Amino acid sequence: MADFLVIGALALDRPVRLSGPLESGGRVLGKSLDGALAGRLGGGAANAGVALARAGHQVAVGGVVAADADGDACLALVRAAGLDTRHVIRRDGASRTTLILIEPGGERLVLGLDVEPVKPPTLPPPESDAAFDGLYVRAPYPGAEAWAAACQGPVVAHWPAGGFAGPCDVLVASMDDCDAATLADPFAAGRAQVGERLSWMVLTRGGHGVTAHDGRRILRATPRPTTVVDATGAGDCFAAGLLEALTAGADMQAALAHACAWGTVSVGLDASAPLDGSFPAFRPAAS
Template identity: 80%
Template sequence: MAKFLVIGALALDRPVRLSGPLASGGRLLGRTLEGALAGRLGGGAANAGVALARAGHEAVVIGVLAQDSEGDACLAQAQAAGLDTRRVVRREGASRTTLILIEPGGERLVLGLDFEAAKLPSLPAPGPDETFDGLYVRAPYPGAEASVAACRGPVVAHWPAGGFAGPCDVLVASMDDCDAATLADPFGAGRAQVGERLGWMVLTRGGHSVTAYDGKRVLRATPPPAKVVDATGAGDCFAAGLLEALTAGADMASALAHACAWGAIAVTLDASAPLGGRFPVFRPGAS
């Protein structure tokens, strides 16, 4: 099995299942987790890391948690999920509260309450002899670039990359996060952000087709049918599946199909981080 590093957020999401779709002026009922807005493990690093761990890999996460009781609870849940959290940094201040509003069809809206930008400490650099088989940069925390040098395999990053200037091999973006200029030239926009090493820009559209661009070719893949229970974290599971396949030597067409399968598994789970999921390992030549 491979050793992966995932850089991004760890959090306790508070899901609320709605009685109907969100609409301006509407009135809805909501059902909370355990009837008390209890928190469940989430955040981009946890979502991708748990998927990799459920596939049998070693998943090391680097993120920032507040030094409070909620941060303690989140860390405990991440450890119980099999994530290596020894490099997680603790910061001063209180944890942020995030509501996940889930419509009956499984689509969700992420609502951060009383958001205040916190000053994030720099992430610890890998040790001189430490290496990873693959890296997913979900959030551009200060110091993320130092981990690229410790990765002997592919580097996948989430768009918009923000303060992360690369290098990386693949950028993954939701079309909803892209402006008109990016959609007009996805690969060019990606290279302008993270440099010439970029090989592919991959655009997702929820449960619809996925498109990958390398400046010359355009590849498309369609997710398999799935009953959507909760779409939270599906994009991170897609990116984790893509990284897992590329690390195993897959070409992009095969990696896209594998990633779509991982995303389809994620939407069937009533969870943010896919704790109950079973994610297949990519095997070259398997149908």
């Protein structure tokens, strides 16, 4: 069992299942959770953190949650999932409303309603005795760099990571989020943001597979075919699986395969945070 920290958003996602694909000029029907636009646990920190906890690890989350009723409900769900919230800050103002529009094939569109820029407060610095075996930086909250520097194991971060400047061992990016310059030389683009410590830039493309770049080699892995129920949170579960395997001493090729397996579990669930998922801990292949 390892101790992990995940820095990122904690939220109530409000899923809406659509009767057909989203098309310009089209019309579709939607079915919300409980028929009342109810919320479910989501946000990158919750998605990744729950997967790690379901694999049997101790997981703390760091982030910012509004001090309102939605924030209270969100934190209650986070704690019920077994995650440590001592590093979560409450902020003034209202929680953001996020709709998850899910097409019949399981792909989703994330729609933030009435989003106003909110400058997040700085995370408190790590305590002198803080000791985490691995860290996933899902959102670049101010102060995340200090936690990355204090982490005694691998640091995995999400791209584009905004103002996060490292230190970081692995960046994970969806190809859909990358511009042409990044795709032309992913490893160089990653190092330009987070520094020379970066060892790998990992690009994901859903069910089409992933590639990992270290400036010399390109490694590839492909998830097994599966029925996609809801793709929400799959990238976070992939990153969590990657971190979990690397923390256990896996090489990148084995870590990619493990991460793909966790992503496959996620897309088969009707959920954002994978509360009902089964995520096996990494085990080295028998020699």
